[in-house]
Amino acid sequence: MHNLPFDALSRRQFIAMSTAMTASAAGVSQGQVSANDRMGVAFIGVGGRGGANLRALQSTKQIDVVGLCDVDTRFLNAEAERFPSAATFQDFRKLYEEIGDQLDAVVVSTPEHIHAYAAMPALQLGKHVYCEKPLAYNIDETRRLTEAAAAAGVVTQMGTQIHAGKNFRQVTQLIQSGAIGAVTEAHVWVGRAWGLQSKQDAKRNKDRVFVENRPAQAMQPPAYLDWDLWVGPAPWRPFNEVYFPGPKWYRWWDFANGTMSDLGSHWNDFPFSALELDAPKTVQAFGPPPHPEIAPASMTAVYEYGPRKNRPAVKVNWYQGSHKPECWKAKEIPQWSSGMLFVGTRGSLLADYRKHVLLPEADFADFQMPDLDQPIPTSHHHEWVAACRGEGTTGSPFSYAGPLTEANHLGNIAYRVGKKITWDPVKMECVGCPEADPMIRREPRAGWSLG
Numbered sequence: 193m194h195n196l197p198f199d200a201l202s203r204r205q206f207i208a209m210s211t212a213m214t215a216s217a218a219g220v221s222q223g224q225v226s227a228n229d230r231m232g233v234a235f236i237g238v239g240g241r242g243g244a245n246l247r248a249l250q251s252t253k254q255i256d257v258v259g260l261c262d263v264d265t266r267f268l269n270a271e272a273e274r275f276p277s278a279a280t281f282q283d284f285r286k287l288y289e290e291i292g293d294q295l296d297a298v299v300v301s302t303p304e305h306i307h308a309y310a311a312m313p314a315l316q317l318g319k320h321v322y323c324e325k326p327l328a329y330n331i332d333e334t335r336r337l338t339e340a341a342a343a344a345g346v347v348t349q350m351g352t353q354i355h356a357g358k359n360f361r362q363v364t365q366l367i368q369s370g371a372i373g374a375v376t377e378a379h380v381w382v383g384r385a386w387g388l389q390s391k392q393d394a395k396r397n398k399d400r401v402f403v404e405n406r407p408a409q410a411m412q413p414p415a416y417l418d419w420d421l422w423v424g425p426a427p428w429r430p431f432n433e434v435y436f437p438g439p440k441w442y443r444w445w446d447f448a449n450g451t452m453s454d455l456g457s458h459w460n461d462f463p464f465s466a467l468e469l470d471a472p473k474t475v476q477a478f479g480p481p482p483h484p485e486i487a488p489a490s491m492t493a494v495y496e497y498g499p500r501k502n503r504p505a506v507k508v509n510w511y512q513g514s515h516k517p518e519c520w521k522a523k524e525i526p527q528w529s530s531g532m533l534f535v536g537t538r539g540s541l542l543a544d545y546r547k548h549v550l551l552p553e554a555d556f557a558d559f560q561m562p563d564l565d566q567p568i569p570t571s572h573h574h575e576w577v578a579a580c581r582g583e584g585t586t587g588s589p590f591s592y593a594g595p596l597t598e599a600n601h602l603g604n605i606a607y608r609v610g611k612k613i614t615w616d617p618v619k620m621e622c623v624g625c626p627e628a629d630p631m632i633r634r635e636p637r638a639g640w641s642l643g
Contacts, residue, residue, distance in 0.1 A: 232294060232295050234261065236262075237301035238260055240301075240437075240438060242267070243271070246271065246299070259281070259287050261284045261287050263282050282418050284310050293317075296320065297314075299323075300322070305425065306424050307337075308327075308642060316344070319346060321347075322573070323337075323590075325350050325454070325593070326449070326454065327590065327593050329448070330631065335598065338590045348593075349576040350593035352572070353571070353573075354458055354545050356587055357545070358564070359545065361568060363466060367466035369562065371536075371541070372541050374536060375466075375467060378532065380508065380531075380532040381459075381532070382512050383513075383530045384451055385397035385489040385512070386399045386400065386450070386451060386489055389490070394489075397489065404486075411432050419431045423637070424637070425640035426446045427637060435447070446485070449604050450488065452493065452510070457593075464595075464596045469497050469500065470595055470617075472496060472599055473496050474496045475493060475496075475612070477603055489512075490513030491515060491607055492515045493510040495603070531544045539555055608631060609628050613625055
């Protein structure tokens, strides 16, 4: 198996994803909504990001809110007042039991460790799914969601909103059209520094909480929160205010994967799409000594990808927090706090969420930006609703978002095991590195199952 060409391994790994894209392109979604009907949608998680998703989808004027679910009754009750005809639940498992057959689609906006468990029943019922990023807590859950979406043939979208934006599409088109030549190197950096760091650094970086170890003290959960349901499939631990509310949980390995999987879903989305990446061959990471429970505020991960189609092998470098590319530190490029740099044989492209520039600027003074070769949707949410109604496809379906999420998880795994890893995407294992296995998959807490 290891003697197969790398792109052959990738084809075998992603056969289910290709099936999903083919079905979507042909307009044969199993649960496709009639263009004349409104979609009945349930929202799992309605506070914070969930509330924002609810309002964004409301703006399409093509949905009916038929179900609301949240472990926090403050948010649940507030939305229940706005949508009095919607059924309300604290446990999404009961939502599926009681109104699953009434739904056209589900939106999942829970903490990271719940994503797969809240989305999987919808896929098994043949319902369309919009799920927040990262797609799932670990590689095993991510792969299972991706395969389930392919089997269901429904419309899916991961919540990487910038993917639907004009700047994102322009950057992708410029790279793929060869504006800067063949790209063999890319750098992605984000200024956010949340996670394990000194108290002084946490204050300077405006982190949401400072913590260095799991607290020994248990606290009484607030009356409005069902803590047992919040912990869900993760290993049990008593409530403490260092975990809740979000995004405090974001730094704890039991519940999430820090900045790498969170902002990596957005920023690594650019090179993943533009360079048509799949599974990395190797990953190596650098940073402070790994903590057994808390993700780092700052780290670097280096990915090596093999040739794809007519594209050469490429090295993608990720930096978070205080870590930055050498060219940034040497002030050879503009000092954007977060950004990405594609290095090609004929120049470079520097971009962030909203803008981009070709470098050296003097060499591209007469460059004419080509017209976009695809329409820009009103929004990421509108694009999903339109696709559910048989009008086009989504930009970040699970067939694409799954491999992106897996790659981000591999950056954390390389950091936590402290050595360069070689990834086998078919066997789903780090070759010769059994200590990585618990980070690739885990058994859920009793009472929880992905089915």
